[in-house]
Amino acid sequence: MDRLIAVDRALRAGAPHTLLEIVTTALATEYGAERVELRLADYAVRSLQAVERAPRRTEPVGIHDSPQGRAFGSQEPVVVEGGATGAVDVHLPVTIRGDRMGVLSVRLPGDCALDTVLPEMRHICEALGHEILVAERDTDLYVLARRAARLTLAAEMQWQLLPGRACSRTEFSLGAHLEPAYAIFGDNYDWSISADDLILTVTNGMGQGIDAALLTNLAVNALRNARRAGLGLADQAALADQAVYAQYHGRTYVSVLLLRFVLATGEVEVVDAGSPRAWRMRAGVVEPLRFEAQLPLGMFEDTPYVTQPFSVEPGDRLLFASDGVYGVPSSASEHYGERALARSLSATRLLPPSQVPAAMLRDLAAHHGETPLDDDALVMCLDWYGPSPKTP
Numbered sequence: 297m298d299r300l301i302a303v304d305r306a307l308r309a310g311a312p313h314t315l316l317e318i319v320t321t322a323l324a325t326e327y328g329a330e331r332v333e334l335r336l337a338d339y340a341v342r343s344l345q346a347v348e349r350a351p352r353r354t355e356p357v358g359i360h361d362s363p364q365g366r367a368f369g370s371q372e373p374v375v376v377e378g379g380a381t382g383a384v385d386v387h388l389p390v391t392i393r394g395d396r397m398g399v400l401s402v403r404l405p406g407d408c409a410l411d412t413v414l415p416e417m418r419h420i421c422e423a424l425g426h427e428i429l430v431a432e433r434d435t436d437l438y439v440l441a442r443r444a445a446r447l448t449l450a451a452e453m454q455w456q457l458l459p460g461r462a463c464s465r466t467e468f469s470l471g472a473h474l475e476p477a478y479a480i481f482g483d484n485y486d487w488s489i490s491a492d493d494l495i496l497t498v499t500n501g502m503g504q505g506i507d508a509a510l511l512t513n514l515a516v517n518a519l520r521n522a523r524r525a526g527l528g529l530a531d532q533a534a535l536a537d538q539a540v541y542a543q544y545h546g547r548t549y550v551s552v553l554l555l556r557f558v559l560a561t562g563e564v565e566v567v568d569a570g571s572p573r574a575w576r577m578r579a580g581v582v583e584p585l586r587f588e589a590q591l592p593l594g595m596f597e598d599t600p601y602v603t604q605p606f607s608v609e610p611g612d613r614l615l616f617a618s619d620g621v622y623g624v625p626s627s628a629s630e631h632y633g634e635r636a637l638a639r640s641l642s643a644t645r646l647l648p649p650s651q652v653p654a655a656m657l658r659d660l661a662a663h664h665g666e667t668p669l670d671d672d673a674l675v676m677c678l679d680w681y682g683p684s685p686k687t688p
Contacts, residue, residue, distance in 0.1 A: 299326040300416055304423050312431035316347050319400070319424055327413060328405050330383060334390070334424075335364055336398035338444040339455065339477035341654045344368065344399055351440040363387050364399045369651070371396070373414050382406035388417055392425040394464025394471075396650055400424065443478075450509040451480040457516050459487055462650035466684035467559045468494060472676035473653035476669065482508030482550075483618045483672035484516055488523060493556050495523060498572040498616045498676060500551040507548075515540055515550040515593055529556050533567045533593065533601040540594025549594040553616060557608070560683050565603040569593055572674075573622055573633070575641060577613040582638040585614075610682035613649075615641055620671035621657075627665050636663050652677040 303322040310318040316334050323329035335344035335357065343356035344364050359365040367374040367387035376385040383403050390397045400421050404413065428438050447455065454474070462471040472485045482501030487494065497519055501512035518536035527535065533554055540550055551570020558564070568587035575584050585606065591599050608614065615637075622633025630636070640659040644652045653675035660673060 300419055302326065303420050307423055307427045310427075312433075312435040313437045315424060315427050315431060319420065323402055323417075323420075327402075327408065327417075329402050330405070331401075331403035333401040334398065335401070336390075336438060336441045337368065337396060338442050339447075340444065340475070341461070341473065341477075343444055345441045345444060347398075347438060347441040349437075351443065356444060364401060367399050368396060373418070375410065378403070378406065384408070384410070386410075386414070386417065388414075388421045390421045390425045390428075392422070392429060394469055394650060395460040395462040397425050397428065445478050448479045448505070450505045451478055453506075453509040453513060454480040454482075454484060457484055457486070457513060459485075463487065463489070465489065465494075465559075467682065468557070468678055468680050469649045470496075470676065470678040471648070471650035471653055472674070473657060475657050475673045480509075481505070481672045482512045483620065483674040484512050485616075485674060485676050486516055486519070488520075492560070493558055495529075496553075496555045496557070496616070496676070496678070498553040498618065498674065500571050500618045500620075500672075500674075502548045502550070511540070511544070511548055511550060514543060515552065519552070519554070529554055529565055529567055529603050530601045533569055533590075534599070537569075537591075537593040537595075537599050537601070538597075541597050544594055546595055546597075549592040551592045551619075556603075557680075562608045562610075562680065562682065564606050564608060566606065567601050567603055569601065571619040573617060573619075575615045575617075575637065576608075577615070577641055577645065578609065578611070580642070580645070582641050608680040610680060612680045613641070613645070614678045614680070615652075615656075616674075616676040616678075618672060618674040620669065620673040621660060621675055624660060624664050624669065624671075624673070626663050632660055632663050636660075649677040649679050 306318045320332040323332055334347040338345050345356050346354035357364050363374050363376050364387045367389050371389045374387040385403050387399050387401045481504045484499040486497040501508045515536050518539035519532050522532040522535040553572035554567040556565050566587050569590045570592040587604050624632045640656045644655045656675050
């Protein structure tokens with residue numbers, strides 16, 4: 297326990313850009329580690345990129361064909377024997393509140409007591425993940441490590457809006473992903489969690505490039521401003537609608553799906569203002585959720601919005617997708633949302649929500665064929681577990 301406290305203190309006291317050096321020194325001193333490497337998942341969640349002062353100097357490793365990738369995917373330590381040297385390589389997931397960040401790889405002496413060491417190292421990985429999130433306010437080191445290629449300016453603006461890729465609590469677990477990761481147009485997602493509720497937003501802005509990014513930034517920040525002012529869901533939509541109309545006067549607009557989940561009951565209220573759609577898998581059966589369509593944000597001045605109710609049950613899986621997913625045609629001109637989406641959602645039923653969006657987007661690419669997607673593709677998946685048990 298003393299050595300865990302020593303590592304925690306060193307991480308909290310260190311400069312933001314020195315976290316890996318601090319962990320490396322601590323692991324060498326306390327555990328005899330011979331080599332330490334930190335890799336973070338790239339924006340497309342296809343590779344693990346090394347954290348180093350000169351970005352992309354070290355070759356990435358694939359998430360789907362490497363020991364590091366197995367640790368990332370399984371969220372369990374992966375131990376690889378070191379052969380003649382007797383050392384062992386331990387790959388440990390770095391994950392915070394369900395958001396899979398990357399993998400810490402440590403080479404340890406072969407005679408180390410793994411039963412004791414692994415739980416301690418998992419604690420260190422959690423502490424490291426927390427410190428990386430804090431450090432990103434002050435350094436670009438970890439943001440740069442996530443890039444397998446240069447981002448467009450529009451993509452840079454969109455990624456800065458996102459809350460993360462996944463989040464878990466007692467009542468639910470969710471994950472989301474955007475493609476193409478390095479050249480995003482106008483799609484976005486957002487969430488906020490309080491003691492009482494979960495608010496989800498799926499946004500689809502018009503246009504491409506900087507114009508789309510500016511429009512989406514305005515809409516998302518207007519929704520956040522209204523939410524943080526304590527307004528209800530319908531009023532959040534109305535305030536954002538006014539903000540977009542005031543800037544663009546109806547020339548362009550934003551489609552949005554807004555949802556508020558009451559954590560204690562599973563009751564949900566929805567504002568469906570445009571093209572993002574939802575599906576539910578309950579007891580193995582996939583069906584679309586139909587809501588009353590309302591006008592997109594910013595199309596007309598002072599549009600009124602109303603909420604619609606529905607409810608979720610423990611075991612439900614919900615999927616939210618932009619038109620760049622369900623509207624994508626195959627070579628036979630069958631849209632993905634007609635049948636393929638339901639098949640893919642059923643096929644991924646054993647995956648955790650954090651892995652479902654990327655898996656479905658790979659299936660979408662296969663459905664579409666050789667040519668690249670010509671629009672953003674956004675998928676968000678939520679598993680509802682039910683209210684947390686009351687403590688006596």
